[in-house]
Amino acid sequence: MPINKTVSLSSGFLKLFLFSLLLLFKQIILANKKEHTSSLHEKPGVSQPEFISSSAVKQVQKFRKKQPSAQELIEGILSGKTSALSRAITLVESTNVNHLAKANEVITACLPHANKSIRIGITGVPGVGKSTFIESFGNHLTSLGKKVAVLAVDPSSTISHGSILGDKTRMEELVKDPNAFIRPSASGETLGGVARKTREAITLCEAAGFDTILIETVGVGQSETAVHGMVDFFLLLKISGAGDELQGIKRGIMEMADAIVINKADGDNIKKANLAKAEFNRALHLFPTKKSGWKPTTTTCSALTHEGIPEIWKTIEQYVEFAKTNHYFIENRKEQNQYWLLETINEQLKTNFYNHPEIQKLLDATKKAVRNGEFSPFAAAQLLLNIYHDYKK
CATH class of the missing domain: 3.40.50.300 (P-loop containing nucleotide triphosphate hydrolases)
Known part of the structure; x- marks a missing residue:
């Protein structure tokens, strides 16, 4: 066999061998990826030590889920506890109508100290x-x-x-x-x-x-x-x-x-x-x-x-x-209180309107009708407002 042909065959076997290694390497990588499909995969953390009581863990979890009463929040705020302050602000910011009375109680109690x-x-x-x-x-x-x-x-x-x-x-x-x-x-x-x-x-x-x-x-x-x-x-x-x-x-x-x-x-x-x-x-x-x-x-x-x-x-x-x-400092605060009175009324009226059961039933259908051109936005708005006022009577 000529020398050039032998060299060519050797080169071909070498390329085939390298190609096979490359395929094997890719298969290994793909196999590892299947184990961790998420790019946000986290490594296993440190396991809990044996001396931690499971009942203690449950008590802590129960405490965190427990919602403090208005009085507990008030006492915590007045004593300077930032945890109570944070929870009170969260309560006040809530759009859940069931939280409104509790939030108002907390704010009313805090006003004399503000x-x-x-x-x-x-x-x-x-x-x-x-x-x-x-x-x-x-x-x-x-x-x-x-x-x-x-x-x-x-x-x-x-x-x-x-x-x-x-x-x-x-x-x-x-x-x-x-x-x-x-x-x-x-x-x-x-x-x-x-x-x-x-x-x-x-x-x-x-x-x-x-x-x-x-x-x-x-x-x-x-x-x-x-x-x-x-x-x-x-x-x-x-x-x-x-x-x-x-x-x-x-x-x-x-x-x-x-x-x-x-x-x-x-x-x-x-x-x-x-x-x-x-x-x-x-x-x-x-x-x-x-x-x-x-x-x-x-x-x-x-x-x-x-x-x-x-x-x-x-x-x-x-x-x-x-x-x-x-005396501008005090007068300015008085004017601000009047402004926020009106803002609070506007906000409360808006919240009451959108949380009214009849409005919630009709709102999606009314929006669809306006979208399809069956009602003008102004006529639809007046219709919903009339329904709201009729039910409030």
């Missing part, structure tokens, strides 16, 4: 650094001996209606502070950058002994300003390059701000932040005088380096002293 805090609303466009700022600001406040409650509102998806509620992940230090309480809530269908029951959550936090309430809104635009109606001081966070004097003409969120803070004033961005500060200062001259008589301030800060954070708190203290001296 109204002893400074309420600060913090808002700004997405990406401005609200959560990072709040952690830096909150750490500064707790270092001064303050008890800080953070009510962080996350936007809800209009598609899945879910919310990440991930603000705590950005506040790694503050969440471990014993003098701080962080409660994320979903905005749901509520406009204005706040959650449906943020006002009630403020009352519960104040009753639990928190003297400084920080409300972080969702990333808001010019007209979403509901948070302004529940706080004493309204802080607007900005970043350089986000606007100029033209913003002063827009009668929106900037007009309501008691202070404008240019965040991320660090590194190469310091010069840009100072330019933005000058721009917004010029814009403030276009605003009418605020009802409180306070002249809004503009400053820069860095939530990363903590530069400018103490000065912001000093500004808030100056504002509170100013507003209490001219």
Whole structure:
């Protein structure tokens, strides 16, 4: 046999052998994959030690499932227990009509112990650094001996209606502070950058002994300003390059701000932040005088380096002293209470309407009729409202 032919045959056998190994290797991989079909498969954890009592485990599980009474929640809140505070806020936020009476009992009992805090609303466009700022600001406040409650509102998806509620992940230090309480809530269908029951959550936090309430809104635009109606001081966070004097003409969120803070004033961005500060200062001259008589301030800060954070708190203290001296502080809270009276009525009417048995029976059919063009939306709405009123009689 010629040498070239022998070499060719050897090369062919070698390729066949390698191909067979490759097939065998793939079969092994596929066999392993069949055992773990989920990409989220977890390795077996550490087994429970033998000395753990099964009855003790059942008791703990039973305790966790047990719903505390209204009185237990009230006593827990007034004694400063954050676990009771968390459960009370969850109760208040519940849309279950069966929880309404219990929630009202808790809030009513906490009201005499509320109204002893400074309420600060913090808002700004997405990406401005609200959560990072709040952690830096909150750490500064707790270092001064303050008890800080953070009510962080996350936007809800209009598609899945879910919310990440991930603000705590950005506040790694503050969440471990014993003098701080962080409660994320979903905005749901509520406009204005706040959650449906943020006002009630403020009352519960104040009753639990928190003297400084920080409300972080969702990333808001010019007209979403509901948070302004529940706080004493309204802080607007900005970043350089986000606007100029033209913003002063827009009668929106900037007009309501008691202070404008240019965040991320660090590194190469310091010069840009100072330019933005000058721009917004010029814009403030276009605003009418605020009802409180306070002249809004503009400053820069860095939530990363903590530069400018103490000065912001000093500004808030100056504002509170100013507003209490001219009696605007109390009058403003009285007006806010009137506003939330009307908001609560609107919310309760809406809840009662959609939870009415007859409306629940007819709503899907009515929506289908409107969708098919058999009824106009206005006629269908009037029909449902008439049915609701007739049954209420």
